[in-house]
Structures are given as structure tokens and as C-alpha cells.
Amino acid sequence: MKSHFISVLTWALVGAWPLQVLSQSGFPDRNLRLVVPQTAGGPSDVLGRMIAQKLSDTLGKAVVIDNKPGAGGNIGSDIIAKSKPDGHTILINIAGILAINESLYKTMPFNSGKDLEGLVKIASSNMILVAHPSFAPNTIRELISFVKSKPAGTFSYGSAGTGSPQHIGGELLNTKAGIKLNHIPYKGAVPALTDLLGGQIPLAIVGLPAALPHVKTGKLKAIAIFGRNRSAHAPDVATFVETGFAEIEMELVYGLFVATGTPRPIINKLNQELLGILRTADVKEKLLSNGFELVDSSPKELDDYLKSEIEKWRPIVRDSGAVAD
Numbered sequence: 001m002k003s004h005f006i007s008v009l010t011w012a013l014v015g016a017w018p019l020q021v022l023s024q025s026g027f028p029d030r031n032l033r034l035v036v037p038q039t040a041g042g043p044s045d046v047l048g049r050m051i052a053q054k055l056s057d058t059l060g061k062a063v064v065i066d067n068k069p070g071a072g073g074n075i076g077s078d079i080i081a082k083s084k085p086d087g088h089t090i091l092i093n094i095a096g097i098l099a100i101n102e103s104l105y106k107t108m109p110f111n112s113g114k115d116l117e118g119l120v121k122i123a124s125s126n127m128i129l130v131a132h133p134s135f136a137p138n139t140i141r142e143l144i145s146f147v148k149s150k151p152a153g154t155f156s157y158g159s160a161g162t163g164s165p166q167h168i169g170g171e172l173l174n175t176k177a178g179i180k181l182n183h184i185p186y187k188g189a190v191p192a193l194t195d196l197l198g199g200q201i202p203l204a205i206v207g208l209p210a211a212l213p214h215v216k217t218g219k220l221k222a223i224a225i226f227g228r229n230r231s232a233h234a235p236d237v238a239t240f241v242e243t244g245f246a247e248i249e250m251e252l253v254y255g256l257f258v259a260t261g262t263p264r265p266i267i268n269k270l271n272q273e274l275l276g277i278l279r280t281a282d283v284k285e286k287l288l289s290n291g292f293e294l295v296d297s298s299p300k301e302l303d304d305y306l307k308s309e310i311e312k313w314r315p316i317v318r319d320s321g322a323v324a325d
Helices: 002-025 043-059 071-081 095-104 140-148 165-177 189-197 208-216 264-278 281-289 299-320
Strands: 032-036 063-067 089-094 116-131 156-159 182-185 203-207 221-225 251-259
Touching: 032 043, 032 071, 043 063, 043 089, 043 116, 043 208, 043 251, 043 264, 043 281, 071 089, 071 095, 071 116, 071 251, 089 095, 089 116, 095 165, 095 251, 095 299, 116 165, 116 208, 116 264, 116 299, 140 221, 156 165, 156 189, 165 182, 165 203, 165 299, 189 203, 189 208, 203 208, 208 221, 251 264, 251 299, 264 281, 264 299
Parallel strands: 032 063, 032 089, 156 182, 156 203
Antiparallel strands: 089 251, 116 203, 116 221, 116 251
């Protein structure tokens, strides 16, 4: 009887331990900082601001957005990797960017797979190749023929930055189609689209949510989507895969991360709060109306996904020939 009582008491204490840790930590005991390693107005920023407002409401503390673009997202991501692991500093980033940078940069200030821990996947989206209306081709096959008819390097495409999935997508297109489009890196999708809309560049590869409003108004024309299946947000736009380029398939998965070493009870609390936010009707509607797909995950699922992306992108980056200092 005594042994049974001790056993029951032990399990009760073990079960209560995460709650005790969380209570003792007082989390959150101050305002939170959500770092966006891209420019204001881009997809990551739009998602970050939506999440920040909702999370502030549920936690009772302000969640302050801090845009830190540059170095392919490394500047902002490094802030979280080196932050105090207490859950008060959070990163929003595309898992593919974190993964690609591990192979693209000769030296990295942090290790994505070791220095960051996932909280939750929050959304995904397709990438799209868009053109200025004055650019003659309307399809990817027309584009390839047109580019091949001109001297190599005549045309350029803008991306969200060196080493971004959009950049690597362009290099994949060059390799698989046997063409040469020059790459022009920008500090995010917004400045790339600004130059494209102004006619300074003929093409850009960006996330679908950033380009969709301009495609719908006719200010830009869609050439092809980097997805296996057509997007419900742009059903008339063909994919590279259906056009005969099976290797040109990429997805942007947005996630929230904290520094490794953050107490598990805090990670679990944030995950549960964020899952509640993502599953509300108004957030779902906002995500869908802005061109995103609905996803969510446990912390472990995001950790595993990031690690798988690091392995996936290593040979792709190598074969593309893309490098960054």
C-alpha cells in the first residue's frame, strides 16, 4: 500500500513538473520580440504582424515586430540563435531559407539545425515566376525560346535575396532549361516587385502571396508556379512540373522558432497558444485570402522538417552553382 502511494505520488509530481516550471518562470514576464529577417510588407512580415497581434491578445503582453533584413535572412535569424533561451525572442522565417543558407554560405554565424528550435509551422505558399506586362512571353515554353534567341545574360530576374528559395529556383530554371537569366538580389519580395512593376527588371521570382494582388489587377503577368499542383489561388497558371520540368518544384513553409535551450514547458505553451490562433476562423480566412495555404505542426514536426530541408537542399545548392560570401 505504501509502495503504491509513493508510486502514485511520484507520477503526480512528474506530471505537474512542466506546469511548476512554467509558473516559476513567470512566462511571459515582459513584452515579446518577433524578429522578421525580411523587409516590411513582404509575406513574412504580413504573417508576423498578424500572429503578433493575436499572440499579444492571448498572452497579455505586447509582441513587438522587429524587421532585420540582410544577408539572406542570416542577420535576423542570428539574433534569435544567440538570444537568451527564455521564449521572449521569436523568429519567423521560411524553413527553406534557413536550410539553403547552411549550404550556400561558406561561413555561417549560427547552425540552423542546432541553434534553433521550432515552435510551429504557420503557413505555406507557392513561389511564382512573374513578368512585367511588356515582356513578350506568356508561358514558360515561350520564355525559354525567347531567352535562347537572345545573347546569354540579356534578361534578369529579381528575387528576395541571395540564397533565398526564389534565387535557387531561378538557378534551377537556368540549369534545367539551358538558359541564362541574370540574378538580381533584393532585400525582400517588396523591393523586387517594386522594380518589376516599374519596368526596371523584366522578371521576378517571389512568393505567390506577394505577387497575387498585382497579377489579379493585370499589373504583372504570371508565367509559371513552382509547385507540383496548380494553386487554388491561381488555377489558370501552369506549374513547371506539368510543363515538363519535374525537378523545379519548391514550397515556402513559414515557421516560428526560438533559441535552442528554451525550456520545453515554454515551447509547449507557445505552441498551444499559436495552434489556437491558427485554427480560428478569422485567421484562416486571412491566410487564405492572402494566398497562403493552411498548415500547423507540433514543435518536433517543425524541427524534423527543418532538418530534412537542410539535407534536401544541400545537393540542389551544390548543383546550382550558387554561392554567397
